[in-house]
Amino acid sequence: MHIDKAALGDLACGAAFLGSGGGGDPYHNRLIGEARIARQGPFQLIGLDALADDALVAPCGWIGAPAVSIEKLPNGSEAARGLRRLEQLLGRRVDAVLPIEIGGGNALAPLLAAAELGIPVVDADGMGRAFPESQMSIFSIRGLSACPSVLTGPCGSLAVIETPDNHAHERLARQLSIALGGDAHMVEYPLTGRQAKDHAIPGSISTAIAAGAAIRAARANGAAPFEALFAALRGSRLYPFAGVLFDGKIVDLEREIRDGFSCGNIVIEGFGGAGRMDLAFQNENLVARRDGTVCAMTPDIITIMDRETADAITTDRLKYGQRVKVVGAAAPWMLREAHALALVGPAAFGMADPYIPIETLNPWRTA
Known part of the structure; x- marks a missing residue:
């Protein structure tokens, strides 16, 4: 599956709903994504079943206060720098990325990182919505470690985080994000393809796209957008x-x-x-x-x-x-x-x- 300009808009709309108010406003990432599609073509989206069991999958997204991100825009290189540093740490290439959370702007951020590295995005995420803290991911719930993680800021700063548990990881990452101005990008919970298949929340990106598309179609046809949204969510079986x-x-x-x-x-x-x-x-x-x-x-x-x-x-x-x-x-x-x-x-x-x-x-x- 490919995400073109229309699907990107639908994803932004659906992910904003699934964020439960958080995850960051998707507007800025949508604009960057549309510009990238115009230059390079659609983003590549693959299912979990397309991953090799020994693939390296990197969940990623932004950490901080969403209100800060409205005024403090990224420089655009944070995600790619974080992923490349993870490759150096693990001594191998990242094969795919997925959103650490499907909510808000964090649903779109991995698309931009994947395009920079020439790799696909997996149709799954780590939360099924947005949550404020790193240890609230399904990967932590299932006992996987967030580390090593890589946190990058727009000023060029980069930190590798290794902690004994995921609560300690959240506390340290949060303080670093504050030091970087209240908003930073983080690559965390590096997974094998097998772990992604076993634990990631499947189909959440395509569900967000379907929800956004339902709202868009209802508006265009003069139908009730809320009822269209509810029908799309029920049809997904995730919600x-x-x-x-x-x-x-x-x-x-x-x-x-x-x-x-x-x-x-x-x-x-x-x-x-x-x-x-x-x-x-x-x-x-x-x-x-x-x-x-x-x-x-x-x-x-x-x-x-x-x-x-x-x-x-x-x-x-x-x-x-x-x-x-x-x-x-x-x-x-x-x-x-x-x-x-x-x-x-x-x-x-x-x-x-x-x-x-x-x-x-x-x-x-x-x-």
Whole structure:
């Protein structure tokens, strides 16, 4: 499969939704990707089954506060420099890359790196959405090491990270990203082809493209874009339940950069006196409460979208007065297992609420 200009736009749209508010705004990477397609042709996308078992696969993406990336643009060489350094460390060529997370701009970043090295992108990712911390990947959940990893900044700085565990890796990488201005590129969790087949979340890139394409087609045909999105997600089988959680206007917003993350709270007032919704985020939206009652929580996806266009609004793009729909979707099943919830569920973010699946909390669960 190849990703041409139209598919790239669909990927940007679908990945923005799957980011649950995080992963970075895909706009800048989309522009760079379109320019590269114009010069070199479409990006190459392969399935997990196309990998040799002994292939070297490099997950990669950006680490830092998404709000920083709006004003502090990359120089364009960070990913390729990181991948080439990994090749030096391991003494062999990288055969393919994949996104460490499918959410937001991080879904597109590996395409640009792959084109620079002349290698394909694998139709899979490491999170099935976006999460704020490195150890929240499926590879860490399944016991794989993030190291050696390579972190690069736009100023030319490069650091190789080796730590005894993945929590220590996240802490060190986070502090380095802060020192580099709050945003840096990281190549991590180097995998064999066999490990990628066994553990990566399959089909997430093609699912994001299908979701974006469904929204685009609905707009063009005067159909309902939200219903088109939900149908595409259900058809993927990765995200079997999806629906609208709330409809209203943003009336309060608190956002700050804290410890290398974009953190804050959002208040949405429902139309026609339909109550209110409160959301908390750490790069990504973590929990949504409707009139004080939880209606969605991590690892399930919570995305704020423009109520007319169905454009996903990342947490760094939220503004007072925006008229929005809050949309939820079930996370991939592997993120809902008990050992996974210890790393990506509510308790991992200090919340006392026990995890309850989004389809149990909402009336559209049987749709």
